[in-house]
Amino acid sequence: MAAPEEQELSQAQTEKLLQFQDLTGLESMDQCRRTLEQHNWNIEAAVQDRLNEQEGVPSVFNPPPSRPLQVNTADHRVYSYIVSRPQPRGLLGWSYYLIMLPFRFTYYTLLDIFRFALRFIRPDPRGRVTDPVGDVVSFIQSFEEKYGRSHPVFYQGTYSQALNDAKRELRYLLVYLHGEDHQDTDEFCRSTLCTEEVITFLNARMLFWACSTIKPEGFRVSQALRENTYPFLAMIMLKDRKMTVVGRLEGLVQPEDLINQLNFIMEANQTYLVSERLEREERNQTQVLRQQQDEAYLASLRADQEKDRKKREEQEQKRQEEEMVLQSALAEERKRRTLEEEKERKSECLPQEPPADDPDSVKIVFKLPNDTRVERRFLFEQSLTVIYDFLFSLKETPEKFQIVTNFPRRVLPCLPTEEQPNPPTLKEAGLSRSEVLFVQDLTDD
Numbered sequence: 001m002a003a004p005e006e007q008e009l010s011q012a013q014t015e016k017l018l019q020f021q022d023l024t025g026l027e028s029m030d031q032c033r034r035t036l037e038q039h040n041w042n043i044e045a046a047v048q049d050r051l052n053e054q055e056g057v058p059s060v061f062n063p064p065p066s067r068p069l070q071v072n073t074a075d076h077r078v079y080s081y082i083v084s085r086p087q088p089r090g091l092l093g094w095s096y097y098l099i100m101l102p103f104r105f106t107y108y109t110l111l112d113i114f115r116f117a118l119r120f121i122r123p124d125p126r127g128r129v130t131d132p133v134g135d136v137v138s139f140i141q142s143f144e145e146k147y148g149r150s151h152p153v154f155y156q157g158t159y160s161q162a163l164n165d166a167k168r169e170l171r172y173l174l175v176y177l178h179g180e181d182h183q184d185t186d187e188f189c190r191s192t193l194c195t196e197e198v199i200t201f202l203n204a205r206m207l208f209w210a211c212s213t214i215k216p217e218g219f220r221v222s223q224a225l226r227e228n229t230y231p232f233l234a235m236i237m238l239k240d241r242k243m244t245v246v247g248r249l250e251g252l253v254q255p256e257d258l259i260n261q262l263n264f265i266m267e268a269n270q271t272y273l274v275s276e277r278l279e280r281e282e283r284n285q286t287q288v289l290r291q292q293q294d295e296a297y298l299a300s301l302r303a304d305q306e307k308d309r310k311k312r313e314e315q316e317q318k319r320q321e322e323e324m325v326l327q328s329a330l331a332e333e334r335k336r337r338t339l340e341e342e343k344e345r346k347s348e349c350l351p352q353e354p355p356a357d358d359p360d361s362v363k364i365v366f367k368l369p370n371d372t373r374v375e376r377r378f379l380f381e382q383s384l385t386v387i388y389d390f391l392f393s394l395k396e397t398p399e400k401f402q403i404v405t406n407f408p409r410r411v412l413p414c415l416p417t418e419e420q421p422n423p424p425t426l427k428e429a430g431l432s433r434s435e436v437l438f439v440q441d442l443t444d445d
């Protein structure tokens with residue numbers, strides 16, 4: 001019989017695991033399982049704690065350093081409403097009251113003495129809060145077991161988280177401290193707290209946090225709020241930028257009376273809440289305006305930086321272009337000087353022009369690309385290279401050129417090649433005593 005029960009429990013946990021993953025959006029199944037195990041597989045408490053973490057509230061399993069609860073309880077304008085127990089009625093009631101009075105007095109006196117002495121022997125275990133969410137969840141479970149699931153929506157988180165949520169949302173926070181041993185607790189829970197009108201009122205108007213004072217978390221809140229009797233309710237709100245207790249209800253309060261008293265407290269402090277909302281809205285608007293100004297400033301700064309960058313790039317590009325122009329001009333100048341020097345060297349190396357009556361001389365008229373004519377005499381046995389060097393030494397001659405005969409049209413091989421390392425002579429080239437040769441510009445080619 002143990003195996004089916006274990007299998008059923010595993011299936012229930014698997015369903016909770018999948019449901020928790022759907023609600024929180026966590027991808028890691030191991031993280032979902034660890035979170036649920038920390039909350040004893042209570043999916044509502046686990047989801048609440050996860051949402052608190054996403055909103056910036058520390059998890060109760062990774063809390064910030066312990067510090068006193070930041071709630072102002074010293075305001076002398078706190079509204080206090082205490083319901084005394086009804087006086088005995090009739091002779092029988094007074095007789096029972098007087099008979100029980102010594103026993104009741106003795107019982108509570110001895111109980112207080114015992115508790116006082118016990119503090120010196122063993123410190124109160126409630127003084128150490130180790131699992132605040134567990135304390136709240138445990139109280140909710142025991143409350144539902146005893147009074148049913150029809151009750152106001154309990155805030156499933158720590159007291160500090162409830163304060164933070166109420167402060168952030170600018171809502172009222174109603175704190176209920178549950179006195180387990182008090183004689184009026186049971187009747188208050190059944191006849192007041194779990195009635196339909198109270199449930200509807202609390203769920204619509206405020207956050208509701210509750211815990212038992214036998215739990216460390218409830219005991220800690222009890223020490224902070226310093227209640228006098230039970231049932232105890234405290235209304236807390238943001239007032240003068242501090243979470244402040246603005247109302248205290250103590251004793252057995254009836255449903256209608258509870259709603260009326262809470263309405264009275266809320267109406268009396270509504271101006272503070274409105275003021276806080278206006279201040280927060282103004283701060284938000286100021287923050288938004290400052291943010292917009294900062295964004296505009298950053299946009300303007302980025303635009304200026306972009307302009308400066310483009311300007312620097314343009315200046316750098318202009319400098320590079322000027323540098324290229326300068327280098328090109330220098331290269332052209334060096335090239336021109338080198339060409340002039342080469343022309344002078346070729347001119348100096350040319351053989352002397354033969355006389356006109358020399359029978360071995362050839363008279364050649366050169367027609368240059370600029371339509372000018374140059375005339376000179378050469379010897380038949382001289383190489384065509386001499387003709388080329390002569391033309392190259394002239395200032396009017398382009399840097400690269402070739403020499404072409406008119407008819408038949410052919411290019412004279414004036415420069416050495418691999419096939420013909422020694423260019424032919426004028427006679428070998430078939431030139432007559434009088435020739436007209438054309439100089440063709442090859443610079444562009």
